[in-house]
Amino acid sequence: MTFRRYLVLGVITLTASCGDTFLSRGMKSIGPVSLAHPGELIHAIFSPWVASGIVLLIGFFASYLTALSWADLTYVLPASSLGYVIMTLLARFWLHEHVSPTRWLGVVFITAGVGFVTRGPSYTDHSGGGPAEQHIAVPVETPEEVRQ
Amino acid sequence: MIAAIVVTATAGDILTASAMRQVGDLDVIRERSGILGAAAAVVSNGRFGLGVVCLALSFFSLLFAFSHRDLSLIGPAATSLTFVTNALAAKWFLHEHVDRRRWTAAIFVCVGVALLAF
Numbered sequence: 101m102t103f104r105r106y107l108v109l110g111v112i113t114l115t116a117s118c119g120d121t122f123l124s125r126g127m128k129s130i131g132p133v134s135l136a137h138p139g140e141l142i143h144a145i146f147s148p149w150v151a152s153g154i155v156l157l158i159g160f161f162a163s164y165l166t167a168l169s170w171a172d173l174t175y176v177l178p179a180s181s182l183g184y185v186i187m188t189l190l191a192r193f194w195l196h197e198h199v200s201p202t203r204w205l206g207v208v209f210i211t212a213g214v215g216f217v218t219r220g221p222s223y224t225d226h227s228g229g230g231p232a233e234q235h236i237a238v239p240v241e242t243p244e245e246v247r248q
Numbered sequence: 249m250i251a252a253i254v255v256t257a258t259a260g261d262i263l264t265a266s267a268m269r270q271v272g273d274l275d276v277i278r279e280r281s282g283i284l285g286a287a288a289a290v291v292s293n294g295r296f297g298l299g300v301v302c303l304a305l306s307f308f309s310l311l312f313a314f315s316h317r318d319l320s321l322i323g324p325a326a327t328s329l330t331f332v333t334n335a336l337a338a339k340w341f342l343h344e345h346v347d348r349r350r351w352t353a354a355i356f357v358c359v360g361v362a363l364l365a366f
Contacts, residue, residue, distance in 0.1 A: 104275075169274040181357045200366055202363050206364040210357050213360060220350065224343065
């Protein structure tokens with residue numbers, strides 16, 4: 101894992117959490133949408149907060165796919181779960197929602213899970229001989245790669 | 249209802265991950281063929297298309313479930329269970345090395361997401 105790849109994981113985390121938060125902020129300012137008037141949803145897409153949220157979520161999907169091209173799914177999903185933590189922080193300090201102690205405990209569990217997975221290898225290399233489960237490739241960064 | 253969300257979301261994630269593994273390192277492709285080349289490589293992969301269809305089905309299953317049950321039940325239940333099913337499916341179908349560390353991480357995140365409901 102290079103610094104650039106950790107940056108991609110960071111982008112996944114930030115765009116997912118901010119995208120959902122912007123969508124929530126935008127839809128709350130529009131108010132409840134009735135199923136009898138689904139056209140209101142089309143109108144909602146053009147509101148600034150919702151449009152920004154959609155752009156961020158497109159960015160999330162692009163960076164998520166990029167990460168999956170060089171890391172395992174079971175690495176990327178937990179590693180990017182800090183988005184739930186950021187979403188909780190945004191909900192509390194920006195949207196002024198009430199966050200219970202149990203939810204803060206959930207934040208602790210998620211953070212611990214992220215810590216666990218990011219300390220291990222990110223990719224299962226199937227190109228070597230023998231069972232895939234026994235072979236874990238961890239790219240070794242040469243000083244030249246680190247300087248780049 | 250929750251099972252439908254979890255199964256389709258897991259199928260979508262597995263198919264998408266499998267497609268990206270088939271396509272290869274996007275950073276390398278982007279250096280060689282630019283962003284459009286990378287996008288074309290992804291979009292032209294059949295498994296990616298199927299994965300997107302499954303993710304779309306999961307999204308509509310979620311909307312259907314929300315119309316019948318509370319968000320506070322459906323959201324965390326579906327999301328947290330998906331972490332565990334993804335780990336199982338990745339081990340069986342993608343042959344990823346899911347060691348004790350990754351199981352622990354999946355379970356911790358699963359419990360953490362479920363606690364966010366309270």
